[in-house]
Amino acid sequence: MNILTDLFITFAKIGSFTFGGGFAMISLIENSCVSEKKWISHDELMNVTVLAQSTPGPIAINCATYVGYKKAGLIGAIVATIGMVLPSFLIILLISNLLDNFLEISWVQKAFMGIKLAVGVLILDAGITMIAKMKNKKALTVSILLLSFVAMLATNFFSLGISSIVIMLLAALISLSASLGGNR
């Protein structure tokens, strides 16, 4: 298959199933772009995830743009991004024009209750896969992981209102100062 067609179809498929924010989609990208198609490595996906989380815009879009660009340049980036956006574009267009009571349809509600639960499982699985594939297991790396984990849980349970951006910023600072200190 032509790479552009392949990019378009693959991302349209991913775009049709990205429920529940960006993190759940990492599992989908890992499965199709890393394991199946081998378009990017796991480590590259980690880099893109970090980039995506530190720049504006949805992770889904950022990943599509990156993979598309890597495989087929600017045209690839455009095709992959359009593929990613098209399914939700069409669905919302349909809902906004035809269905005033989308959320009241009972089978939609029921199916979505199930999907909501799957989203949590997929995000957890993305995290577990990342740990399993972690090459760098230095004490500093592991401590940053644990601290970010605990900080994220704490901010939710005690409603501290610390955003994930702040946690990542601190992690970057710790790592940077450790590297500077280590070379003195």
Add this chain to the structure above:
Amino acid sequence: MIYIDLFLGFLKVGIFAFGGAYGAIPLIRDVVLSYGWITDDTLTYMIAVSESTPGPIMVNLATYIGSNQAGVFGALLATTAVVLPSFVIILLLTAILKNAMKNRYVKAVLMGLKPSIIGIILATGILMIFNRCINSNGINIKNALVTALLIAILYSSKYLLKKKLSPILLIVLSAFIGLLVF
């Protein structure tokens, strides 16, 4: 003119929407309400719709409001505007990062960011499962059982089929389980 307003309004959302879908909602709300495109009630409804349809919330909202205000062309314009900033930023970063990756400061920053995001993702997954299965009334047994079933399906497939179930199949399966159970 409505087309220019739509384009500029959603360009602003696309540029400043840091921190994932939920972080972006206050900004979206601000922009959308200031133009008077939809009411607060409709926005709340649309956020709920976005959560039950695939795709990033800000893209869904752009499509919806664009279509609502100026038809299919409006939807196209608003959606393009909301996607454009992240598209351009990633292209620029990819070009720059190739060389920057060799820089030891960039390396050090990435070495901190990677484990941090793993911790954040892990915590998000656990929180999501926890919030669905445990609420103020105690354990929601139905949700807890379905979650356990989904976890069992995902991980047993690794051993039974020698290959992990694709996440897409898990989502389709979960929708069917939802139809049967709820």
